[in-house]
Amino acid sequence: MSFPKNFLWGTATASFQIEGAWDEDGKTPSIWDEFCEQPGAISDHSNGKTACDHYHRFREDVALMAEYGIKNYRFSVSWPRILPEGTGKVNEAGVAFYNALIDCLLEYGIRPWMTIYHWDLPACLERKGGWVSEQMPEWFAEYTGVLADRFGDRVKDFFTINEPQCIIGLGYMTGGFAPGLKLGLKEQVTACHNLMKSHGRACQVLREKVKDVRIGYAPCGASVIPKDEQNPADVEAARKAYFAVEKDSPSFSVAWFSDPVILGTYPEDGLKLYGQYLPEGWQEDMKVICQPLDFYAQNIYEGREVRAAENEDGWETVPYPAGYPRTACGWPVTPRALYWGPRYLWERYHVPFLISENGMSSHDCVMLDGKVHDPHRIDYLHRYIREYRRAGEDGVDIRGYFCWSLMDNFEWARGYSERFGLVYVDYPTGKRIPKDSLAWYAETIRTNGENL
Known part of the structure; x- marks a missing residue:
């Protein structure tokens, strides 16, 4: 079985990671601009001031996508x-x-998918409380309204928020991402709720303002994989583990x-742990939070195996084997994550499903022949996408796949030390070099996955 006839193949980026032009043409600092200035915040001491200079080179980047047959492009807007x-x-x-970017995409026949928020909050709003502020939903609604008014005549596909788990868990719990805070449970839960x-207010605004709009949501989380797929007890244990709320914080x-x-409700185990920290009247807010979605997306890179166990939880995590395969940034290579994650999410939510991010960091370099050969990435994508197809064969309503990322870029707290792109970026010169994986992905798109 191949992928559905109208399956959506695309690539994805985020504004702060590629645009640069950090203070040009009226832009003010984001929380990431300020976070990069904190000593030790970024592992290679870099910043996003120039990044891939996409702000000035977007036409070149769009032309490259078109050359390789990419028909869908997920990008975010810098608030x-x-x-x-x-x-x-x-x-x-x-x-x-x-x-100009949207018009350029449309000129080349590429469908724009706009992410409203991919982490670059205006620093001035963070100083007013950021996600902990009860004003945030209306700030976000106003911002969404501007995007709807200015771009909704051509952009019909919107993701509201990218990876809320990282926004709160890393930004407000561990402090590893911007704005670098370590807040108490009450403030974390308040930030999650806000x-x-x-998200809900953004959905309402988009429905009101954009004709024929399609709206999605792009959270994340490592998949949970049953150790033995043929053992119903392991399958059920993995399902429970995937949706269990962590006992130290709900943020991930x-x-x-x-x-x-x-x-339209918080999970029961989460309410037992954290319901006391929710703002007064939170139940009424569910009318805003729970809005109809046209697609549900997930960013999935990895997974962990569990098996049934006779303990309080009913499962236990299976350690990775000695010498297990890892990407350049140390993430485990677990292709079945793209089967079990989508399967469990579809069974629970029954909303058409997209992979909004999947890909790997590899040790890429320009070789003696002037090209970038990345067989490990090709093998990774081949294995993962094949598992995603299997999910579709088993009844999951899979609609699309966005490879992360179009090009190497500023990888958040890791700076420029990791390369996730299908296109190599030589940062000193800005030169773009298509990797072997881009040609492979182009063939996958052309054949609708039949080459797998």
């Missing part, structure tokens, strides 16, 4: 480029940039961030 003060006056130069309410949970959005 402080559109609203330098977070709210209020619109920065027309910022609007002009995204208008984030989901912001799959169910905590998706049950309210899709099912």
